[in-house]
Amino acid sequence: MKNLIRAAAFLRPYAPQVIASLLTLLILTGLNLLIPRIIQAVIDDGLLRRDSAYLIRSALLLFGLGVVSALLGLINRYASEWVAAHVGYDLRNRMYDHIQYLPFAYHDHAQSGQLISRCIEDVRAIEKFAGSSIPELARFLLLLTGILAVMFSANAQLALVALLPMIPLIWMTANFGAKIGKLFFEVDQAVGEVSNRLQENVTGVQVVRAFAREEYEIRRFESANMDVFHKWVRVIDEWAKIMPTTNWLIAIGTMLILFFGGNMVMEGTITVGAVVAFNAYLLMMGEPAQALTGLVNAGGEAAAGAQRVFEVLDTEPDIKSGKEAAVLSVLKGEVEFENVSLKYQDEKIRSLTGIDLKVAQNKIVALIGPTGSGKTSLVNLIPRFYDATSGVVRVDGHDVRGVELTSLRKQIGIVLQTSLLFSDTIRANLAYGRPEATGEEIIAAAKAAQAHEFIIGFTKGYDTIVGERGVTLSGGQRQRVAIARALLMNPRILILDDSLSSVDTQTEKLIQSALDVLMEGRTTFVIAHRLSTVRRADMILVMDKGRIVERGTHAELLAAGGLYKEIHDLQLIQREEAPPDARPLPGEKPINENAIYASKSDSG
Incomplete structure (x- = not known):
């Protein structure tokens, strides 16, 4: 629950919209409370006096209330979903931004599939709760308050009798809420594991097929997927226990009103219209009461999602710029x-x-x-x-x-052992470290890294889209693009981490001759396993x-x-x-x- 309260802080920027939604809901609740009163008056006054004009006026009034209620309901639903969509948008952005600054040590141990699941599935659960469940919960509380006030003001004795079944309902719902949060956390963890298995398999598809391990990977995924299924069944089992009981308790409330209210009518204590109105109020309260278990269910899912989201957001980056950090000018x-x-x-x-x-x-x-x-x-x-x-x-x-x-x-150019390119154009990948670089500068860097020739060999040249992680290029081509990307930054310090490991001997010589020129005037660290690469250091x-x-x-x-x-x-x-x-x-x-x-x- 505390994590849901923390997540509510994301509603703060949209306070005017939230207040407008609540006011709309308040008016809508007031209009709904009028309907049983009108029905009571129709029975007690219109029918008994055989006043057809009264009946027509009441019917028109009910129709008008229905139209206004529908319009207000539409406005309320739009406003709440609009706020929820913005909360989801902000939360996903906050998660993504935060992940960008988490240290390498965090990513060394974190599973990417779990992070993806937290950014998408867990945020979606919070968004869904904010858009649908919170308005429903607010509606239930407003309606409950209004119905209790009306029922007790009309006949306190009959109100107490009618509300007796609500006591076990509240107890059961609270008990259900205490269990469901933990169960949904287990579900979310299992879904994250499925996401991780899928991400690993897609990334390593070449290795899987090279070793003919498709069946093994299918069994691994099926095992993780089955774990999700079993954990969902546990949630459904708990939900199924309480749902029929809710309907049964509402039915008992109706029986009590008809029995005790009928006796009061025969004794002349209350009118027939009052009994009908009481029953209408109980049924009106019954609908959100029945939905209460669903709200608790959604709340448990959102609470579990919020816990997993804040586990990431609460991870402070160990490596970050201090408040008094010095901004470096051009390095020597x-x-x-x-x-x-x-x-x-x-x-x-x-x-x-x-x-x-x-x-x-x-x-x-x-x-x-x-x-x-x-x-x-x-x-x-x-x-x-x-x-x-x-x-x-x-x-x-x-x-x-x-x-x-x-x-x-910004002043350190790096070419890693494994050259990762983004699913974008070759031009965008080359200019990744310097988005403002001109076309001439990009081409010059590509030529220096011996990448220009193979790039212009593509139909779209520098505007060719490379696949995810650059898989449409050969290892040597990816490495040359990565070298050009580092060189385009014109760094003062250059780090080449075994950057020639994926190129053939002929290309290595071409790149090496270009690097000999480009390394002039900058400090360079070269990691290599070939002595031919390092002997001139x-x-x-x-x-x-x-x-x-x-x-x-x-x-x-x-x-x-x-x-x-x-x-x-x-x-x-x-x-x-x-x-x-x-x-x-x-x-x-x-x-x-x-x-x-x-x-x-x-x-x-």
Whole structure:
């Protein structure tokens, strides 16, 4: 319930519309309360006096009240649904905006399917409750208050008798409400799991089919779907227990009115019209009373949805710009790590330990080492994707924790191992970091990344729509677009995280020659497994188990005879032993040297 009350805060911007809706509902309730009174007068006055004119006037009055009530009902329904739609719109936007700023550590553990379910299904439950259930609940309370006032003012004794069945109804509804919220939370969790299974399967469809695991995935989805079914059945079971009882209690109320009211008529205490009016009031109250269980049902669903929504909204971003954060001007590109260590959430072993490094501006730093040695973890600290567990990371002498994030990240170009493109045009993907870039600048960046030729080969050229995550492009094409996207930002610091891993040898050479020119005048961090990619760096860092175990130039490290020389010799042996027909053809990815590191490290 407390989460529903919190969700009600989203109604605040629409207070005038909410008040207008409530006033309309108040007038509508008052008109409805007049109808039994008119029927009572028709029976007691019109019929007994055989006054046909009175009957006609009463019929016309009832018709007029019906028309006005219909119009007011239409206005009330439109206003309430309008407010609910805006609440849903605002809540979805708030969820999406908040998710954008949650740290990488949150997304490392959150399931994307659950997040999607919370943004769509749970917000929809709150929207539905605000649009339909809250107006119905307000109508029930107003109607109940009005009916009680009229009935007790007319005959308190008969009113008490008529309302006796309401006592168990209220108790049963309260008991039902206490159970249903927990049940709906379980349903929402199960629906989120189905959404997650579906999202994973769609994303990994190529892997599923490559391993012929369609039947296995079908069984997994069916299992999750069956869990939703069973949890829904539990909700239906509880709802089915109370629904018939509600109808039965209303019927008992009618019986009591007819019995005790009939005796009062025979005793001359009240009129026949009064008994009919009492019964009409009870039936009028019976309709929303019967709907009360449905309202509690919807309230339980909305409460569960609100709980899941606020679980996300209450997650404070660990990484954000402070109030006194310094806005960086154009960076020189100096980067420093001072005794930096990093341990990810829920991991026992540190990913980085005791990193001390100082990189001057415009220098090229290459990182090499076994898989899991901490290369990507190290560069992820520069744009502050994660915060160091201990130590300080500085850019141009500024602690990255004390600078405004946007001003920092806008000056860092990144090409990740897995190049993600959005389902949009190639032009839009290229200009993602600089939406204001001109067409000439976009083409220049594409040419520099050796992407221009294959782009103009498409029928629509730069206006070609790529599929979701860029699946309509080959791995090498996606990687070149990602490199062009980073270069278009003209960053002061460039991070290439194994960015040549998805291109063939010929394209690698073309890109490398372009990068040699483009890396001039900016600080560049290159993560690569091929020594041919890193040997021209100003400094090579050899990493193993989260530590920098060697550093120096290519010649210095070879002379030192450590891990770098071992890797170098293994790659030479691999190339010499590779048969001629194993050499990559144009457009193919060459042999991946990652395999030679597998025996060198147990760190990841």
